[in-house]
Amino acid sequence: MDNLLTVSGVTAGYGPITVLRGLSLHLGAGECIGLFGPNGHGKTTLLQTISGLIRPTSGSIEFDGRELTRLRPPHIVEAGLVQSPQGNTLFGDMRVQETLELAAFSKHARDDRQSNLEKVFALFPRLEERRPQKARTLSGGERQMLSIGCALMCAPRLLMLDEPTLGLSPRLKEELAQAVGSIAKEGIPLIVVEQDVEFLMALADRLYLIEHGEVVREIDRANAPDHDEVMRLYFGEAAG
Amino acid sequence: MSTRARDILVPLACLAVLALVPLVATESYTRHLFIIAFIYGIIASNWNLSLGHCGVFNFGHLTFFGVGVYTAAIAAKTFGINPWIAIWLGGVTAAFAAFLIATPVARLKGIYVVLVTFAFSQLAMQLVLSQSQITGGAEGMVRIPFMRIGDYSFVRDYKLGYYYVGLGLLVLSTLFLLAVINSPFGKSLKAVRDAEDYAESRGISVSTQRILVLVLSAVFTGVAGGFYAIYLRVASPEVFGFGTLALALSMVLIGGTGTTYGPIAAALALTFATESLAGIRGLEEARFIIVAVAMILVLRLAPGGLLGLLNRLKI
Amino acid sequence: MIETLLAALVSGLVLGSLYALMASGLSVVWTTLGVFNFAHGALMMVGAFVAWTVSEAAGLGLLTGIAAGTLVAALLGVLIERLLVRPFYGHRSMLLITVMTTLAAMIILEKGAQIIWGARLKQLPRLIDGEVSILGATISAHEAVLVGLAPLILFAIWRFTLKTRTGRSLRAVGQNQNSAALIGIDVPVAFAIAFGLSAALAGLTGALLGSIRFITPVMGAEPLVKAMIVVIFGGLGSLGATAGAAYLIGLIEALLIVWLGLYWTPFVLFLMMIIVLVFRPNGIFGGKE
Numbered sequence: 001m002d003n004l005l006t007v008s009g010v011t012a013g014y015g016p017i018t019v020l021r022g023l024s025l026h027l028g029a030g031e032c033i034g035l036f037g038p039n040g041h042g043k044t045t046l047l048q049t050i051s052g053l054i055r056p057t058s059g060s061i062e063f064d065g066r067e068l069t070r071l072r073p074p075h076i077v078e079a080g081l082v083q084s085p086q087g088n089t090l091f092g093d094m095r096v097q098e099t100l101e102l103a104a105f106s107k108h109a110r111d112d113r114q115s116n117l118e119k120v121f122a123l124f125p126r127l128e129e130r131r132p133q134k135a136r137t138l139s140g141g142e143r144q145m146l147s148i149g150c151a152l153m154c155a156p157r158l159l160m161l162d163e164p165t166l167g168l169s170p171r172l173k174e175e176l177a178q179a180v181g182s183i184a185k186e187g188i189p190l191i192v193v194e195q196d197v198e199f200l201m202a203l204a205d206r207l208y209l210i211e212h213g214e215v216v217r218e219i220d221r222a223n224a225p226d227h228d229e230v231m232r233l234y235f236g237e238a239a240g
Numbered sequence: 241m242s243t244r245a246r247d248i249l250v251p252l253a254c255l256a257v258l259a260l261v262p263l264v265a266t267e268s269y270t271r272h273l274f275i276i277a278f279i280y281g282i283i284a285s286n287w288n289l290s291l292g293h294c295g296v297f298n299f300g301h302l303t304f305f306g307v308g309v310y311t312a313a314i315a316a317k318t319f320g321i322n323p324w325i326a327i328w329l330g331g332v333t334a335a336f337a338a339f340l341i342a343t344p345v346a347r348l349k350g351i352y353v354v355l356v357t358f359a360f361s362q363l364a365m366q367l368v369l370s371q372s373q374i375t376g377g378a379e380g381m382v383r384i385p386f387m388r389i390g391d392y393s394f395v396r397d398y399k400l401g402y403y404y405v406g407l408g409l410l411v412l413s414t415l416f417l418l419a420v421i422n423s424p425f426g427k428s429l430k431a432v433r434d435a436e437d438y439a440e441s442r443g444i445s446v447s448t449q450r451i452l453v454l455v456l457s458a459v460f461t462g463v464a465g466g467f468y469a470i471y472l473r474v475a476s477p478e479v480f481g482f483g484t485l486a487l488a489l490s491m492v493l494i495g496g497t498g499t500t501y502g503p504i505a506a507a508l509a510l511t512f513a514t515e516s517l518a519g520i521r522g523l524e525e526a527r528f529i530i531v532a533v534a535m536i537l538v539l540r541l542a543p544g545g546l547l548g549l550l551n552r553l554k555i
Numbered sequence: 556m557i558e559t560l561l562a563a564l565v566s567g568l569v570l571g572s573l574y575a576l577m578a579s580g581l582s583v584v585w586t587t588l589g590v591f592n593f594a595h596g597a598l599m600m601v602g603a604f605v606a607w608t609v610s611e612a613a614g615l616g617l618l619t620g621i622a623a624g625t626l627v628a629a630l631l632g633v634l635i636e637r638l639l640v641r642p643f644y645g646h647r648s649m650l651l652i653t654v655m656t657t658l659a660a661m662i663i664l665e666k667g668a669q670i671i672w673g674a675r676l677k678q679l680p681r682l683i684d685g686e687v688s689i690l691g692a693t694i695s696a697h698e699a700v701l702v703g704l705a706p707l708i709l710f711a712i713w714r715f716t717l718k719t720r721t722g723r724s725l726r727a728v729g730q731n732q733n734s735a736a737l738i739g740i741d742v743p744v745a746f747a748i749a750f751g752l753s754a755a756l757a758g759l760t761g762a763l764l765g766s767i768r769f770i771t772p773v774m775g776a777e778p779l780v781k782a783m784i785v786v787i788f789g790g791l792g793s794l795g796a797t798a799g800a801a802y803l804i805g806l807i808e809a810l811l812i813v814w815l816g817l818y819w820t821p822f823v824l825f826l827m828m829i830i831v832l833v834f835r836p837n838g839i840f841g842g843k844e
Contacts, residue, residue, distance in 0.1 A: 074741040085737055091726065102724065106739040299654075343833075348832065354591070358783070360825070370819055370821075486658055535656075
C-alpha cells in the first residue's frame with residue numbers, strides 16, 4: 001500500500017442530488033493521473049469532495065496513509081492536498097502579489113513562502129509583471145495562472161488541477177500545458193481534469209474515464225487507445 | 241374533493257367556534273385578548289401576502305398599521321368623523337403609503353429592500369413624533385371617540401361589540417386574501433417568486449407586481465390599525481418600534497409563511513401565550529425573549545415554516 | 556452665522572465619529588459574511604452597561620470598564636455568529652434569515668439588559684474632564700477623545716484588513732469562500748473573527764458613548780438606524796466609503812439641526828436616503844455589485 005491517494009467507494013452530491021456513485025480510484029507515489037469524461041458527470045464534484053468542500057455520504061478518502069474523509073478544507077490543505085479550482089476568479093479585489101502571499105496560508109507553506117513565490121514567478125513570468133494588478137483586471141489566462149500559482153504557494157504534496165486550460169486560446173493553452181508539464185517534471189504528483197485527452201495522455205501516467213459518477217474505464221500506457229477510440233469514448237459509438 | 245372540503249369546512253368550523261366564544265368568555269379581559277389576537281392575525285396574514293407569496297422582504301409592514309392607527313385617530317378625534325368610517329380611512333391611507341414606498345422598493349434587491357422598508361417605518365415614526373400638534377408626538381393621542389350604533393355604546397358591553405367587529409374584520413381580511421391569492425394575479429405571484437427571470441420573459445412585470453402586492457397587503461393592515469386606535473382609544477408611536485415588528489414577524493414565521501391560516505393561528509396562540517406570561521411576575525420582559533427564542537428555533541428547526549417557503553418549495 | 560456653522564461642523568464631527576465606528580463594524584461583518592447584523596446596536600448597549608458595571612458598580616475604574624465592555628461585546632458577537640448565523644451558512648436565503656435571527660438577538664439583548672440592569676438611567680464618568688475648544692466651538696474633552704480616537708481606530712482596521720495575514724484572509728473569505736477554503740483559510744474561523752471584531756468595535760463605541768449619553772437598554776437603536784442610513788449612503792462594500800459616508804451624514808445631520816430643528820432633521824435624513832436609493836441602489840459611493 002504505497003498509494004499516495006486512495007479514493008474508495010465515494011458517494012457524494014449536492015443536497016438531494018447524488019453525483020458520485022461509489023467512485024474509486026488511486027494515485028501512486030510520484031504518479032500523475034488524468035480524469036476525463038463528459039461534463040456534469042462528477043469530475044469537479046470528485047475534486048471538491050477530496051478537498052473537503054463536499055462531505056461524502058459514504059466511502060473513504062485516504063491521503064498518505066491518513067484518513068481525510070471527515071476533515072475540513074483547511075486541514076486537508078495543511079496535509080498538502082491542494083486544488084486549483086475550475087474557471088477561478090479568485091479574489092477580485094486583491095492584488096496578484098497579495099493573493100500569492102496570502103495563499104501561503106498554512107503553517108508549513110509559510111516557511112517556504114519566498115522560495116515558492118520565486119518558483120511561481122519563474123513558471124509564470126506574466127504574473128510577475130502583473131504583481132500590483134487586482135485579480136479582477138486579469139485576462140482569463142492570467143487568472144488561470146494565478147489560480148495555479150496560488151495552489152503552488154500552498155506547498156502541495158499532491159496538486160489537483162480542474163480544467164487548467166478551459167476556455168483559453170490555443171496559444172495560451174499551449175503555454176499553460178507546458179507549465180503544467182514542468183510542474184509534473186518537478187516531481188509534484190498531479191491529478192488533472194481535462195477535456196483534451198491528447199494533452200492528458202502526453203502528461204499523465206494513467207487516465208480515468210468518469211461517467212455518471214463512476215470510473216467506467218482505466219487507461220494506462222500499456223492499453224492506450226488510439227485517436228479513433230478516444231473519439232468514440234467521448235462521443236459514443238456513433239462517432240466511431 | 242376531500243382536501244377542498246377540508247379547506248372550506250375547517251376554517252368554517254373555527255369561525256363558528258370563535259363566534260361562540262363570547263358566550264363562554266364573559267369577562268372583558270379574555271375578550272380583549274381575542275380582539276388583540278384578531279388584529280395581529282390581520283397584520284400577520286397580510287404581511288404574509290408580500291413576504292410569503294411574493295417574496296418581498298418588507299420590513300416596514302407595521303408602518304401600514306401605524307398609518308392606519310393615526311389616520312383613524314386623527315379622523316375620528318380631530319375631524320369628528322364617525323369611527324365606523326374612520327377605520328376604513330385607515331385602509332385607504334395605508335394603501336397610499338404602500339404605493340409611495342413600493343415605487344422605490346420594487347427596483348431594489350436583497351438587503352436594500354430590508355433597509356429601505358425599515359427606514360420608511362422610521363421615517364413615518366419621525367413624522368409622527370415631529371408633528372406633535374397633530375399626532376400628540378411622543379405622548380400619542382388619547383380619548384379617541386369610541387364606536388356606537390344608535391344608542392348602543394361599545395364601551396359598556398364588556399367588549400362584546402368590539403369582539404364581533406374584530407372577528408368580522410378578520411373574516412373580511414381573510415376572504416380578501418383568499419380572493420387575491422386565487423386570482424390570476426395571485427397565481428402569477430407564485431410564478432415570479434419561483435422563477436423571476438422566466439416570469440419576466442413571459443411578460444410579467446415584476447416591479448408592477450411588487451407594487452400591487454405591497455398596496456394590497458396594506459389595505460386590511462391599515463384597517464386593522466384604524467380599528468386598533470378606535471378600540472384602544474389611543475394612538476402611540478410605539479407601533480413603529482422594533483418590538484411590535486418582531487412580534488408580528490414571529491407570528492408569520494411560526495405560523496408558516498405562504499399559508500393563509502397559519503399566521504392567524506399563530507397570532508391567536510402567541511397573543512395568549514405572551515399575555516399569560518405577562519401575568520407571571522418577573523416575566524413581563526422575559527416574554528419577549530421567549531418569543532425571540534421561539535422565532536430562532538422555528539428558523540433553525542422547523543424549516544416547514546419560513547425556510548420551506550423561502551426555498552420556494554410550497555405555496 | 557459663521558459661528559453657528561462652525562459649531563454645527565464640530566458637532567457634526569462628533570456625530571460622524573460615532574456613526575463611523577458603528578457603521579464600520581457593520582461593514583466588516585457585511586464584507587466578510589454577507590450578513591447584516593441587526594444586533595449591532597444592542598451589542599453597543601451591552602458594552603456600555605458592562606463598562607458601567609465594572610467601572611461604577613464594582614469600582615474598578617473607567618479604563619478597566621471600557622476594556623471589559625469591549626471584551627464582553629466581542630464574546631457575545633462570536634456567540635451570535637456561532638448560534639444564530641453559522642447554522643444558516645450556504646442557505647440560499649441566508650441573508651434574510653440572518654436579518655431575522657439577528658433581530659431576535661437584538662430583542663433578547665435589549666430585554667435581557669432591562670432585566671439585569673433595570674430601566675433606571677445610568678451614566679459613566681468622562682475619561683477626561685474639562686472642555687476643548689475647536690474652531691471656536693466648545694465640546695467636552697471626552698467628546699474630543701472620541702473625535703480623535705475614531706480615525707485612529709478606522710485606520711487601524713483598514714491597515715489590519717490590508718496588511719495582516721488574518722485581515723487579508725477576512726477579505727479573501729468575503730470575496731470567494733470556496734477559493735479561500737482551498738488555499739487553507741478556515742472559513743468559519745474567519746467568520747467568527749469578523750463578528751468578534753465588529754462586536755468589539757460596537758462594545759467600545761458603547762462604552763465611550765456611555766459618558767456622553769444615558770445608558771439605557773434601547774440606547775443602541777438610534778445609532779443602529781443612523782448606521783443603516785450611513786451604509787445606504789456609502790454602500791456596504793468598502794470601509795473607506797462607509798467611513799466617508801458616516802462623517803458626511805454626521806455633518807448633514809448637524810447642519811439640518813441648525814436649519815430645521817431637532818424634529819424635522821431625522822425626517823429629512825430618511826427622505827434623502829430613500830431618494831438616494833432610488834437613483835443609486837448601491838449607495839452614493841458604492842459603485843459595483
